[in-house]
Amino acid sequence: MTGKLVIAGLGPGDDRLVTPEVTAALAAATDIVGYFPYVARVAPRAGLTLHPSDNRVELDRARAALDMAAAGRQVVVVSSGDPGVFAMASAVFEALEGRTDWQALDIRVLPGITAMLAAAAAAGAPLGHDFCCINLSDNLKPWAVIETRLRHAAKADLAMAFYNPRSASRPEGFARALDTLRQECGPDRLITFARAVSTPEERLLTVTLGEATPDMADMRTVVIVGNSATRRVGRWVYSPRSVVG
Amino acid sequence: MTGKLVIAGLGPGDDRLVTPEVTAALAAATDIVGYFPYVARVAPRAGLTLHPSDNRVELDRARAALDMAAAGRQVVVVSSGDPGVFAMASAVFEALEGRTDWQALDIRVLPGITAMLAAAAAAGAPLGHDFCCINLSDNLKPWAVIETRLRHAAKADLAMAFYNPRSASRPEGFARALDTLRQECGPDRLITFARAVSTPEERLLTVTLGEATPDMADMRTVVIVGNSATRRVGRWVYSPRSVVG
Numbered sequence: 300m301t302g303k304l305v306i307a308g309l310g311p312g313d314d315r316l317v318t319p320e321v322t323a324a325l326a327a328a329t330d331i332v333g334y335f336p337y338v339a340r341v342a343p344r345a346g347l348t349l350h351p352s353d354n355r356v357e358l359d360r361a362r363a364a365l366d367m368a369a370a371g372r373q374v375v376v377v378s379s380g381d382p383g384v385f386a387m388a389s390a391v392f393e394a395l396e397g398r399t400d401w402q403a404l405d406i407r408v409l410p411g412i413t414a415m416l417a418a419a420a421a422a423g424a425p426l427g428h429d430f431c432c433i434n435l436s437d438n439l440k441p442w443a444v445i446e447t448r449l450r451h452a453a454k455a456d457l458a459m460a461f462y463n464p465r466s467a468s469r470p471e472g473f474a475r476a477l478d479t480l481r482q483e484c485g486p487d488r489l490i491t492f493a494r495a496v497s498t499p500e501e502r503l504l505t506v507t508l509g510e511a512t513p514d515m516a517d518m519r520t521v522v523i524v525g526n527s528a529t530r531r532v533g534r535w536v537y538s539p540r541s542v543v544g
Numbered sequence: 545m546t547g548k549l550v551i552a553g554l555g556p557g558d559d560r561l562v563t564p565e566v567t568a569a570l571a572a573a574t575d576i577v578g579y580f581p582y583v584a585r586v587a588p589r590a591g592l593t594l595h596p597s598d599n600r601v602e603l604d605r606a607r608a609a610l611d612m613a614a615a616g617r618q619v620v621v622v623s624s625g626d627p628g629v630f631a632m633a634s635a636v637f638e639a640l641e642g643r644t645d646w647q648a649l650d651i652r653v654l655p656g657i658t659a660m661l662a663a664a665a666a667a668g669a670p671l672g673h674d675f676c677c678i679n680l681s682d683n684l685k686p687w688a689v690i691e692t693r694l695r696h697a698a699k700a701d702l703a704m705a706f707y708n709p710r711s712a713s714r715p716e717g718f719a720r721a722l723d724t725l726r727q728e729c730g731p732d733r734l735i736t737f738a739r740a741v742s743t744p745e746e747r748l749l750t751v752t753l754g755e756a757t758p759d760m761a762d763m764r765t766v767v768i769v770g771n772s773a774t775r776r777v778g779r780w781v782y783s784p785r786s787v788v789g
Contacts, residue, residue, distance in 0.1 A: 457697075
């Protein structure tokens with residue numbers, strides 16, 4: 300039997316946001332690999348082995364999955380959201396470096412609904428014009444890189460979506476990000492805190508940068524900062540499609 | 545009967561990338577509104593009226609949909625990809641401006657798999673680190689704004705995804721974008737042209753900026769430019785998760 304590795308996105312939480320393509324891949328799997336809360340979203344069944352692992356062991360997890368696929372298993376690596384956005388796809392390709400044996404395997408990435416797009420949909424359309432997507436965790440890059448990116452994004456007048464805004468271990472980073480954004484964008488810019496979108500714990504809050512405080516975000520929150528034209532209408536926030544020349 | 549307006553994303557083309565949430569909304573609809581090739585993706589049935597319209601009439605289309613919802617219909621406005629990314633969601637919220645009657649309606653946005661994430665999944669994981677998403681059409685903004693955004697994105701070392709890279713009516717814009725990117729990022733930066741991803745016409749091509757020519761893109765192509773660390777491994781392209789400090 301030829302092994303196969305699928306890297307699948309489970310979407311932000313609601314099963315109605317899992318694509319049929321991903322559902323079919325899960326049904327065909329012999330092994331599910333991933334961070335334990337994501338593996339817990341896959342129903343156990345006969346013939347399926349679940350391999351939950353802890354956070355921050357992405358490369359080890361990728362290698363274990365590739366090893367099983369090389370041994371002929373049908374392996375699905377699960378991520379929440381989209382596997383290509385701050386998730387397992389990059390780790391799997393990183394694990395392929397120097398391993399021509401693994402590079403010959405059947406490997407496919409199946410996209411999913413990423414958190415920022417579920418959050419934007421819940422809030423209205425704050426990402427309806429040009430935007431950027433930045434991981435605020437400084438685990439994987441120095442803070443100076445994050446700050447430079449925030450300043451360029453603001454000068455380019457891009458809307459911004461932030462993943463991992465505030466870790467329990469280093470909460471001060473997000474306070475610095477808010478300070479930088481207030482300097483660049485002023486106090487009236489709209490900012491949306493979207494927590495656990497599409498789950499029973501969903502909570503949406505839109506305020507101005509002047510009103511925003513770091514404790515409005517946690518690690519289950521996606522933060523969206525509007526561009527200079529982003530505005531409220533009724534219960535919603537949206538970015539107009541046009542820039543007037 | 546109370547009317548309702550749903551703005552739904554059909555994903556990039558393959559029906560297996562339509563979320564169950566969107567499928568359920570289409571099944572409950574009395575009226576489908578949208579650009580004709582997207583409306584054509586919804587199967588006709590008794591009790592369902594299809595309202596296909598031409599391109600570039602987004603605000604008229606949004607108002608017509610809101611009018612029907614206000615009259616008690618169950619209206620679904622369809623976009624390809626995700627409705628919040630350069631699609632109909634912003635147009636609907638724009639149409640709500642000054643219309644408190646319409647603002648009281650039940651309006652929901654249902655996310656979809658947007659083209660850049662389907663393209664990234666097909667190519668590997670080129671958007672696996674911080675990135676931006678820019679519409680290169682100059683219908684809705686002056687070229688100078690696009691150029692400024694490209695330069696800031698390059699200086700921030702963001703990967704970039706471009707929608708609508710090359711229109712039949714103004715093909716010269718994309719040639720200018722490539723020139724700007726070559727100036728900012730050099731000739732060795734990787735660029736992926738992903739055409740009609742998830743359809744039978746899917747075609748993927750990764751070259752360097754030095755090798756890229758404008759005719760590699762058309763309006764069905766999403767273009768992804770890597771960051772300075774984006775690299776090939778095996779048949780794939782990916783952006784590493786880390787920036788070394």
